[in-house]
Amino acid sequence: MTIIDLKPEQQKLVEQVAIILRDAFVHIPETWDTLDEARAEVMESFQPDRISRVALDENGDAVGWIGGIPQYDGNVYELHPLAVKPSHQRRGIGRMLVADLEDRVRTRGALTVVLGTDDEFDGTNLYGQDLYPDIAAWITNIKNLHNHPYEFYQKCGYVIYGIVPDANGIGRPDIMMAKRM
CATH class of the missing domain: 3.40.630.30 (Gcn5-related N-acetyltransferase (GNAT))
Known part of the structure; x- marks a missing residue:
């Protein structure tokens, strides 16, 4: 498992992440009901100072995604969102993504993560x-x-x-x- 920065020019990964986001929250009404809504959420994650990280399997395909949004002048980061491909849930990917995000916000000087x-x-x-x-x-x-x-x-x-x-x-x-x- 590899975790890397997700960038807007990585169109294949962006599309995979949008699908993961939609599918991971399909049981919750009014979240990301369409692929277009999920894509828009992914694109928002590329705003300045935000964190957007993607977990890749051995084939280089996306299996999970996490975002971080700075608040309170960077003292706090909001963990938003966290999504793991439904077929890959309960394998530790979410925990690895959370730990990775926490490492990233610590290096930026954040004191707290909220969600x-x-x-x-x-x-x-x-x-x-x-x-x-x-x-x-x-x-x-x-x-x-x-x-x-x-x-x-x-x-x-x-x-x-x-x-x-x-x-x-x-x-x-x-x-x-x-x-x-």
């Missing part, structure tokens, strides 16, 4: 609930019901620092996570 992991598919006990008025209790008592990725990020060292109730519509929260670099 949001939406629950739009009944992945946790938060889905469909009115999280007010005691958001902190919901954070403390979160349960993974249907393979929600927040536990993957916890295994990578991230902690939940908040929830944005109704971020994606009534009862569809965003789970906010962070890790000190």
Whole structure:
């Protein structure tokens, strides 16, 4: 497995990454429903100061992609997005991409990485609930019901620092996570 910078002139890889992004999130409504939407997301990752990294298999084909967006004058980076080809999930590629991104942001002087992991598919006990008025209790008592990725990020060292109730519509929260670099 090799991880390299993804560049706009690498059209074959850009197209493969767009397909991975669309396919990896097909179970979540209103994400990257079309290949054009996925391509647009990939192209946004080439903006100045952003990080765009792609994992390649032994044939040089894309099997995963991760992006990083600087915030707070570079003290913080948002991990966005992370996508692994569905046929290659649960093989450690996501973990390698996260570790690679963390190495990159450390060299840029970042202190923290943040991410949001939406629950739009009944992945946790938060889905469909009115999280007010005691958001902190919901954070403390979160349960993974249907393979929600927040536990993957916890295994990578991230902690939940908040929830944005109704971020994606009534009862569809965003789970906010962070890790000190």
